[in-house]
Amino acid sequence: MVTPKSINGQVMIGAQINPWEVRTVDPGPLEAVKLSVQKNWEWTRQIVETLVGLFTRQTSVKQLMGPVAIADLSGTAAQGGPPGWISLFTLMAMISLNLGLLNLMPIPVLDGGHIFILALEGAGAPRLSA
Amino acid sequence: MRVKEKMLLAGFVLLLMLMVTVIYNDLMRIQWIEKFVPWR
Numbered sequence: 001m002v003t004p005k006s007i008n009g010q011v012m013i014g015a016q017i018n019p020w021e022v023r024t025v026d027p028g029p030l031e032a033v034k035l036s037v038q039k040n041w042e043w044t045r046q047i048v049e050t051l052v053g054l055f056t057r058q059t060s061v062k063q064l065m066g067p068v069a070i071a072d073l074s075g076t077a078a079q080g081g082p083p084g085w086i087s088l089f090t091l092m093a094m095i096s097l098n099l100g101l102l103n104l105m106p107i108p109v110l111d112g113g114h115i116f117i118l119a120l121e122g123a124g125a126p127r128l129s130a
Numbered sequence: 131m132r133v134k135e136k137m138l139l140a141g142f143v144l145l146l147m148l149m150v151t152v153i154y155n156d157l158m159r160i161q162w163i164e165k166f167v168p169w170r
Contacts, residue, residue, distance in 0.1 A: 061151060061155070062155055064148075064151065064152045064155055065152060065155065065156065066149070066152030066153045066155065066156040067153070067156070068153070068156035068157065068159075068160070069155075069156045069159060107141040107144055107145065108134075108137040108138045108140065108141030108142075109138055109141040109142050109145060110141065110145075113137075113138075113141055117134070117137070128133050128134040128137070
């Protein structure tokens with residue numbers, strides 16, 4: 001039985017609707033791999049959208065963060081809440097995925113650039129490598 | 131070979147520009163540094 005109480009002129013029952021749904025998941029190994037793939041795919045899409053947005057000017061260059069901001073974020077993630085390591089490891093995973101994807105961009109110095117040049121040569125373009 | 135060298139140089143310059151941009155963004159988020167920048 002709920003007895004409403006009047007606090008500062010407002011009648012309350014001691015419950016509120018949270019805008020976020022909080023769920024605790026305890027997955028087995030296979031379920032964990034599935035969740036990991038889902039999360040990585042979601043982040044990959046976000047990273048690609050951001051990169052495309054930089055060229056179409058839908059994403060501001062001011063949103064880009066470098067080593068100083070990453071250090072700041074790591075500190076905040078490590079201190080935040082009781083399971084601090086979860087946010088820290090999540091951030092580490094995101095940075096790792098970001099590095100991997102950016103490295104695949106077809107810019108000549110990066111690995112993606114080497115793949116691009118080799119693909120061009122494989123497609124019949126004149127040989128660029130030494 | 132000259133073409134590949136030019137491409138690598140262009141990529142290197144692009145990455146340097148990206149690095150300068152993100153570090154500038156980072157530093158401008160720090161309030162006490164922002165005070166010393168007249169155009170902000």
